[in-house]
Every structure is written in structure tokens, then in C-alpha cells.
Amino acid sequence: MGALSVDELVGRDEWDSVVRQHRRPFVVYKFAATLDGRIAAEDGTSQWITSAESRAEVHLLRAGCDATVVGSGTQQADNPNLTVRGNDDPRLDLAIVHNPDRQPLRVVIDSNAKTPADANVCNDAAPTLVVVAEGADASHLNGVVDVLKVKRADRGLDLPAVLTGLHARGVRAVFLEGGPTLAGSFIAQGLVDRVVNYVAPALLGSGKSGLGDAGIRSMSGILRLELVDVARSGADVRLVARTVRSR
Numbered sequence: 001m002g003a004l005s006v007d008e009l010v011g012r013d014e015w016d017s018v019v020r021q022h023r024r025p026f027v028v029y030k031f032a033a034t035l036d037g038r039i040a041a042e043d044g045t046s047q048w049i050t051s052a053e054s055r056a057e058v059h060l061l062r063a064g065c066d067a068t069v070v071g072s073g074t075q076q077a078d079n080p081n082l083t084v085r086g087n088d089d090p091r092l093d094l095a096i097v098h099n100p101d102r103q104p105l106r107v108v109i110d111s112n113a114k115t116p117a118d119a120n121v122c123n124d125a126a127p128t129l130v131v132v133a134e135g136a137d138a139s140h141l142n143g144v145v146d147v148l149k150v151k152r153a154d155r156g157l158d159l160p161a162v163l164t165g166l167h168a169r170g171v172r173a174v175f176l177e178g179g180p181t182l183a184g185s186f187i188a189q190g191l192v193d194r195v196v197n198y199v200a201p202a203l204l205g206s207g208k209s210g211l212g213d214a215g216i217r218s219m220s221g222i223l224r225l226e227l228v229d230v231a232r233s234g235a236d237v238r239l240v241a242r243t244v245r246s247r
């Protein structure tokens, strides 16, 4: 890892003010992309774009937040575990790795409760919350994982309501791991506080880009971020940027 600590990478010193001011968790959006900004190949595969070092570092950052969040598209495409897993980095707290009660909460944003009960995210390696729409049939998840029902929005679920539900569960910081559709909605609603982007020196030329529709139609709406740090991460480059809000 470059010179920044995990706490600095996940912006811990800014958590309190966001939680107090907005009554929602701080949101860190992390994504791994090629030089041409792709986060998956045209066939949907995305494992692995970045180097082993970058992927190991992601486990440190997950461990540095209270919840890891993905959209249903990522759950279906990748069937991720979303746990903090062991690697060679001596800074990784193995007490978190080996204790499901200390793992960050795994969260799937899944309007129609499509997450199967045998998905990896439903294993007993960490607690899990599947957020579904009011009225969705999530009975197959009863006794398997925790389920939160929130209202629908124009696109998917009402994200402020999702974050309110996480805040009520004591979540102070969310590690948003995509995919681009869900991240686009978070950005469109001003719900991302920090971006951590691993860029691999690789090209794909087609496939999904790092961010889906964020409601920005013209250069006048471009969301400029303040660069916090640039560092090498194994064979990749890691950029950290923060959202600047007018006060």
C-alpha cells in the first residue's frame, strides 16, 4: 500500500460529519478498471482486472468499513463472497477474517429478491442483509439472511431509505463495490463521498464502464472530484478522490 493508512484511504476522519449532517453512512465507492475505464469485458466477466496486490488491499479497505454493498447485477454476475479474507498483508486483522461476528455486514441491493438462498453471500462467513422492495417475495431467504424492505424509486430501490436502514443498524461507513448501475444511482443522488479507483495498465475496448447513468447529460453537469492521493498498487495505479460539497 502507498503511504496512506487504511483509515486515510476510507476517509475515516470525515465519517462523523457526514453521519451527523446527513444521518446516513459515509459512502466509499471502489471500482477496478482498465486504462479505458472498463470494469468488465463484453461478456460480463471481470475477474480479474487488477493485480493480486490490489485485490489484497481491497480486503483491508473492506475491513476498514462497516458494510460492503453491491447491486443485484453484481451478485448475479459474480456470485461474490464479499467477506474479508486472509492474505499476506501483515496489517490485515486476522481476528476479523476468522470471526464472522466481526466481519463487515454484506449488503445486496436487490429489489426483486433474486438473490438465491445458496448464493455465496448467504453463507455463514459473515452477516448479510438483502434489501428488497416492499411487497417483494423474499420468503426463500427467511432464516438464511436478514431482509430489509424499503420502497421503490424511479430506478430500483430508494437509496436514501436503504442508507437510513443501514444507519439504524449502526453502519457508519459503506464500502460500495458496484456495479456501475448501482453506483450511477448513488452518484446521481449525491450519495458518494469518496472514490477509490484501481486502474490496471490493460485495455478491453468494450464492456461496461466504471459508472453507469449518473444523470449527467452535459459538461455543465460534470462531477469533479478533489484528488486525495495517487499511488502504485502492485502493477496498478490507485487513485483516491473525494466529493467536494458546497456548504
Ligand SMILES: NC(=O)c1ccc[n+]([C@@H]2O[C@H](COP(=O)([O-])OP(=O)(O)OC[C@H]3O[C@@H](n4cnc5c(N)ncnc54)[C@H](OP(=O)(O)O)[C@@H]3O)[C@@H](O)[C@H]2O)c1
Pocket: 030, 031, 032, 033, 038, 039, 040, 044, 045, 046, 047, 049, 070, 071, 072, 073, 074, 075, 077, 078, 109, 110, 111, 112, 114, 153, 155, 156, 157, 158, 159, 177, 178, 179, 180, 181, 182, 183, 185, 186, 208, 212
Ligand atoms: N471491476 C469492478 O470493480 C466491478 C465491481 C462490481 C461489479 N463489476 C461487474 O459489473 C457487472 C454488474 O454490474 P451491473 O451494473 O450490471 O449491476 P449492479 O450495479 O451490481 O446492480 C444493478 C441492479 O441493482 C438493482 N438496484 C436496486 N436499486 C437500485 C438503484 N436505486 N439504482 C440502480 N440499481 C438498483 C437493480 O436490479 P433490481 O431491480 O433487480 O433490484 C439493478 O439492475 C458485472 O459484470 C460485474 O462483474 C465489476
